[in-house]
Amino acid sequence: MTQDEMKKAAGWAALNYVEKGGIVGVGTGSTVNHFIDALGTIKDEIKGAVSSSVASTEKLEALGIPVFDCNDVEKLNVYVDGADEINASRDMIKGGGAALTREKIVAAISDKFVCIVDDTKAVDVLGQFPLPVEVIPMAREQVARELKKLGGNPVYREGVVTDNGCDILDVHGLAITDPKALEITINAIVGVVTVGLFAARGADVVITGTPEGAKIEE
Numbered sequence: 247m248t249q250d251e252m253k254k255a256a257g258w259a260a261l262n263y264v265e266k267g268g269i270v271g272v273g274t275g276s277t278v279n280h281f282i283d284a285l286g287t288i289k290d291e292i293k294g295a296v297s298s299s300v301a302s303t304e305k306l307e308a309l310g311i312p313v314f315d316c317n318d319v320e321k322l323n324v325y326v327d328g329a330d331e332i333n334a335s336r337d338m339i340k341g342g343g344a345a346l347t348r349e350k351i352v353a354a355i356s357d358k359f360v361c362i363v364d365d366t367k368a369v370d371v372l373g374q375f376p377l378p379v380e381v382i383p384m385a386r387e388q389v390a391r392e393l394k395k396l397g398g399n400p401v402y403r404e405g406v407v408t409d410n411g412c413d414i415l416d417v418h419g420l421a422i423t424d425p426k427a428l429e430i431t432i433n434a435i436v437g438v439v440t441v442g443l444f445a446a447r448g449a450d451v452v453i454t455g456t457p458e459g460a461k462i463e464e
């Protein structure tokens with residue numbers, strides 16, 4: 247099985263968590279794109295979606311799935327999204343697709359976070375994947391200096407502007423042994439919009455695409 251086939255297996259298995267007649271939270275990325283394809287097959291059975299990025303919104307709308315403004319939805323039953331890394335405590339690194347802030351917002355109004363990954367994403371210690379941090383553009387260098395004090399090596403993701411008009415710093419070289427504490431510390435740096443650590447609000451369900459098919463952990 248290729249990595250993309252494993253992503254597809256995870257994405258389609260997440261359909262079981264979508265409530266009929268409800269609005270579903272939709273993340274961003276290549277694994278989520280498979281989930282959106284799956285969602286298209288039941289589009290007449292759901293009210294619509296709240297999306298975490300312009301890219302996902304465009305794909306949802308192309309399939310005829312109504313997309314609601316997050317401000318018009320108080321609560322979602324379920325949010326389905328991928329991850330760049332996930333540990334045994336279900337803390338995640340996200341933001342490889344630069345959608346981390348909107349992803350965190352949609353996750354925050356959701357009762358259940360269903361994380362869909364292929365089996366290359368599971369790690370013992372988070373941090374081998376460079377940790378994305380979304381920053382206000384004028385604060386980029388000041389935030390980079392603060393991140394260096396934490397032991398990281400921040401690299402400006404050149405040519406990328408987030409859906410919120412901000413920049414991304416990818417922090418290399420961190421072994422993240424206390425994800426909850428680091429999430430709080432980095433979010434407190436002036437100029438940071440969001441860090442791509444999802445530990446305060448981690449995943450509730452993990453669906454892993456493996457060569458044997460989708461493995462579900464509740």
Ligand code: 5RP
Pocket residue numbers: 273274275276277278327328329330339340341342343344345346349
């Ligand atoms: C986007 C994300 C994605 O969920 C993460 O990058 C995983 O992407 P993919 O499913 O393409 O491997 O956080 O900001």
